[in-house]
Amino acid sequence: MKLIGWAIALAAATMTPAAAMAQAQQPAAAAAQPQASEAGNPAGQTAADAAAEAPKPAAALPPVGSVGRALPDPNYGMPVASGKGLQHQVTGIGEEAASFHNNWLLLLCVAISIFVLALLVWTIVRYRRGANPTPSRNSHNTTIEVIWTLVPVLILVAIAIPSIRLLRHQYTPPPADLTVKVIGNQWYWTYQYPENGDIEIVSNMLKEQKDVKPGERFRTDADGPPLLAADERLVIPAGKVVKFIVTSNDVIHAFWIPAFWNKIDANPGRLNETWVKVDRPGVYFGQCTELCGARHAFMPIAVEVVPEAQFAAWVASKGGTMPGARGPAAPDSIAISPNTPSAVPPPAAAPQGATAPQGNAPPPVPAPNNPDVANRANQ
Numbered sequence: 001m002k003l004i005g006w007a008i009a010l011a012a013a014t015m016t017p018a019a020a021m022a023q024a025q026q027p028a029a030a031a032a033q034p035q036a037s038e039a040g041n042p043a044g045q046t047a048a049d050a051a052a053e054a055p056k057p058a059a060a061l062p063p064v065g066s067v068g069r070a071l072p073d074p075n076y077g078m079p080v081a082s083g084k085g086l087q088h089q090v091t092g093i094g095e096e097a098a099s100f101h102n103n104w105l106l107l108l109c110v111a112i113s114i115f116v117l118a119l120l121v122w123t124i125v126r127y128r129r130g131a132n133p134t135p136s137r138n139s140h141n142t143t144i145e146v147i148w149t150l151v152p153v154l155i156l157v158a159i160a161i162p163s164i165r166l167l168r169h170q171y172t173p174p175p176a177d178l179t180v181k182v183i184g185n186q187w188y189w190t191y192q193y194p195e196n197g198d199i200e201i202v203s204n205m206l207k208e209q210k211d212v213k214p215g216e217r218f219r220t221d222a223d224g225p226p227l228l229a230a231d232e233r234l235v236i237p238a239g240k241v242v243k244f245i246v247t248s249n250d251v252i253h254a255f256w257i258p259a260f261w262n263k264i265d266a267n268p269g270r271l272n273e274t275w276v277k278v279d280r281p282g283v284y285f286g287q288c289t290e291l292c293g294a295r296h297a298f299m300p301i302a303v304e305v306v307p308e309a310q311f312a313a314w315v316a317s318k319g320g321t322m323p324g325a326r327g328p329a330a331p332d333s334i335a336i337s338p339n340t341p342s343a344v345p346p347p348a349a350a351p352q353g354a355t356a357p358q359g360n361a362p363p364p365v366p367a368p369n370n371p372d373v374a375n376r377a378n379q
Contacts, residue, residue, distance in 0.1 A: 061217070064222045067235060067304070067306050067310050067311075067313065067314040067317075068232070068233055068235060068304065068314065069222065069223075070281075070282070070283050070304055070306070071222055071283070072224050072282070072283035072285070073282055073283070075088065076088050076090065076259065076280070076282055076284070077090075077257075077259045077282055077283055077284030077285055077303075078224065078225055078228065078284075078285045079225065085102070086098050086101065086102075086258070087258045087259045088259060089259060089260075089261055090259050090260065090278050090279070090280045090282070090284070090305075091259075091260050091261060091262075091276050091277055091278055092169075092277060093166075093169060093170050093260075093261050093262075093276075094259065094260060094261030096166055096169065097166055097170075097261050098261070100162050100163075100166060104159075104162060105159070108155070108158070108159070112155070173241065173243065173273075173275040174241050174275075174277075175241065176241050176242065176243035176275065177237070177240040177241045177242065178193075178195065178196075178236065178237065178240055178241070178242045178243070179193075179194060179195055179242075179243045179245065180192070180193060180234070180236065180242060180243070180244055180245070181193075181194060181244075181245045181246075181247070182234075182244050182245065182246045182247070182255050182266065183247055183248065183249055183266070184246075184247070184248040184249065184250075184253030184254075184255070184266035184288065184292070184299070185248075185249050185250060186250050186251065186292060186293050186295070187288075187292065187293060187295035187296065187298055187299045188202065188203060188204045188205075188299065189202075189203045189230075189234075189299065189301060190202055190203070190249075191203065191232075191234045193315070193320060195323050196315045196320035196321060196322065196323070197315075197319065197320035197321045198320075199315065199318045199319065199320040201232045201233075201234065201318075202232060203230045203231065203232040203233070203234065203301075203302065204230065204231050204232070205227065205229070205230060205231075205298045205299070205300050206218060206219035206223055206224075206229040206230060206231050207219065208226065217231065224283065224285055224300075224302060225285070227287075227297065227298065227300060228285040228287065228300045228302065229285075229300065229302065230300050230301070230302040233283070233302040233303065233304040234301065234302065234303045234304070235303075235304045235305075235306060235311060235314050236276075236278070236303065236304075236305055236306075236311070237305070237306065237307070237308045237311040238278055238279060238280070238281045238305045238306060238307055238308070239277070239278075239279050239308070240277065240308065241275060241276075241277045242275060242276050242277070242278075243273060243274075243275045244262075244264075244273065244274050244275065244276070245271050245272075245273055246264050246265070246266045246271070246272045246273070246274065247266055247267065247268070247269075247270060247271050247272070248266040248267055248268040249268065250268060251268065251292050251293060252265055252266065252267055252268070252290050252292060253265070253266040253288045253290050253292050253299070254266060254288055254289040254290035255274070255286070255288075255301065256286045256287065256288070256289045256301070257276075257284050257285070257286035257301060257303055258286060259284045259286075260276045260278065260284065260286075260303075262274045262275075262276055263289065265290060266290075278305045280305065281305045281306055281307060282304075282305055283302065283303070283304050283305075284302075284303045284304075284305070285300060285301065285302055285303075286300070286301035286303070287299060287300050287301055288301075
């Protein structure tokens, strides 16, 4: 027994160095594997990660300057840095409204402000305590009361006459040449052309380059200013009356292009109407002006006005048709009519012993081949 114990102890002592060496070699091999992978992939990424982060091919876009990607004019249709006053108006209604605002309302406000300021200064100087130690005890003055009643009424009448004229022009639209349905969504716009083959355009805001993944489209100066550029523009023809039918799919939005002087709510379950007639081709920007949710500030409107011929080409590129345009030529209806003699097959020869039907009499019913059916028919 002692000899067996000594043999076991000797074997254990012999195996211990070999196990220690094997354990030392395993970490070394494990450390060598990451180094090899890092040499082949410096970022330490797996194949799946590399494939996921690989740049995606950008969608084919029309060239800059073509319909849908026309270059905007920094002086028209967009905010101007350190600008004052209204945007340049490009519609007849907008020009009338801007003229009324600039040449009448502002001048009237300035005149009233100067008059009130002068009256206040004269009162402070004339009726101060040093110049008027004994104040007047009059409770009212009939002349002054008549004046301060009639003058505001006359001012309101002077404002109301051009205002009512402007409203009448704005809400009495001429016959429309084109109808576009504008639908507000949280948080993007949808434009439908029911008269052009039911084209539908979905318009979202273009993000900045730092906010998109590699390969995705981002905003450039050719698209428009930040927070106003859209991936798809609303395209309308120049010199034509365009009627907008405005509604919403979810909450209340507002459709507004400052250069057109049109602003109207988009209410769910309701159709509102506005119209424009723009003679100047160009790109014009607007946005939703109703608090519609968390991304309310990211619902821009980009409208591109193009000549009529270019608009027709754009409609065709979207798979639509212009009103009145002929579709594919249909075959002659007379040639395919089933009642045409050339289309009616010749009558089959009547079997021997059978009589042809006379006039409008129905043709004879052939006898059934089944005897049971024939017996039931005879009964």
